[in-house]
Amino acid sequence: MIVMEPVLEPSVPGEILLRASNLRAEYEAASGGIVAVDDVSLSIRDGEVLGVAGESGCGKSTLGAVLSLTARPPLYVLGGELEIAGRKLSFDPDHAPPRLWRGSVVSLLPQGAMNSISPTIRIGDFAVDIIRAHEPGVSRKEAIDRAAERLEQLGLPARALSSYPHQLSGGMKQRVVTVLSTLLNPRLLIADEPTSALDVSTQKVMIELLIELLDRRLVGSVIFVTHDLPVLRMIAHRIAIMYAGRIAEIGETEEIINRARHPYTGALLASVLVPEPQIRRRRITGISGAPPSLADPPPGCRFHPRCNLATDVCRTTQPPQVGDWHQYAACWWAQDHQGEAVVSYL
Numbered sequence: 001m002i003v004m005e006p007v008l009e010p011s012v013p014g015e016i017l018l019r020a021s022n023l024r025a026e027y028e029a030a031s032g033g034i035v036a037v038d039d040v041s042l043s044i045r046d047g048e049v050l051g052v053a054g055e056s057g058c059g060k061s062t063l064g065a066v067l068s069l070t071a072r073p074p075l076y077v078l079g080g081e082l083e084i085a086g087r088k089l090s091f092d093p094d095h096a097p098p099r100l101w102r103g104s105v106v107s108l109l110p111q112g113a114m115n116s117i118s119p120t121i122r123i124g125d126f127a128v129d130i131i132r133a134h135e136p137g138v139s140r141k142e143a144i145d146r147a148a149e150r151l152e153q154l155g156l157p158a159r160a161l162s163s164y165p166h167q168l169s170g171g172m173k174q175r176v177v178t179v180l181s182t183l184l185n186p187r188l189l190i191a192d193e194p195t196s197a198l199d200v201s202t203q204k205v206m207i208e209l210l211i212e213l214l215d216r217r218l219v220g221s222v223i224f225v226t227h228d229l230p231v232l233r234m235i236a237h238r239i240a241i242m243y244a245g246r247i248a249e250i251g252e253t254e255e256i257i258n259r260a261r262h263p264y265t266g267a268l269l270a271s272v273l274v275p276e277p278q279i280r281r282r283r284i285t286g287i288s289g290a291p292p293s294l295a296d297p298p299p300g301c302r303f304h305p306r307c308n309l310a311t312d313v314c315r316t317t318q319p320p321q322v323g324d325w326h327q328y329a330a331c332w333w334a335q336d337h338q339g340e341a342v343v344s345y346l
């Protein structure tokens, strides 16, 4: 059963914390480059949770890797700019981004984070490595003390630091790794599928932890990458829907859920259980067709082969972004139907 209620209210977002402009990243393959993030721009406010959703292979985890400065071969960031809390970075494929940004400015909670720690080291060693990567002069005892204090501050047992990963339950391990990933108080935390391996009640505990990290200002903002729209409704202020390496639509969570403007968003919502009164009556349907190959995407709007609102212009010309940075749909239909939701047309 999917829970869709927005059960938690993170604090109200403030000024813009992050601006990402014209990000472009590709995987190097024997057959040529595969552009998985193509001219993506977005902004996030301080204190905001931005959800990033889409089908598998739409580029959402790749975007997370780019924003967290953790792209590794065969993934290369070809261009774009990042501005976080007043610090600017221009991506250049010939120069690695500054290491010191990682952990303190941006931090990644990777997919499967709870299984990412070596089974042969204690959790405390993981914490020591994180702190010493930025502050090499810190003693082991001081690092352990800092990690213990942070765990207890967030209601987690400090004794977890002396455990090996297999000695903790899945949910506890995920929460401990999340807290330790934010030991350096990053301005932006990118959480990639942080709840996907958890049961529904543990998902809720994880979401509460992320909100507490925000409310205590231990992290500035969160990008929450998932294929799970119902989970995003519980935590995200805004949602970006990605399709074939681009942002199809971005907007306030309730607008996206109830008044989607992009046909792909509408189709994606129709493929999950959304217990809203006006949507509950609709049949749950899969999205026809499959996402295009990123090695050879279709011209014009990349969704046009699957879109039942497509017209000739969609097949030849990339659609405009209709709206502003905060809320827009990249769609010719949205341009011609200002202020209308797409749901009733599908």
Ligand code: SF4
Pocket (backbone or CB within 6 Å): 262, 263, 264, 301, 302, 303, 304, 305, 307, 308, 309, 310, 311, 314, 319, 330, 331, 332, 333, 334
């Ligand atoms: S631009 Fe055209 S093909 Fe693309 S989503 Fe909009 S209506 Fe459909």
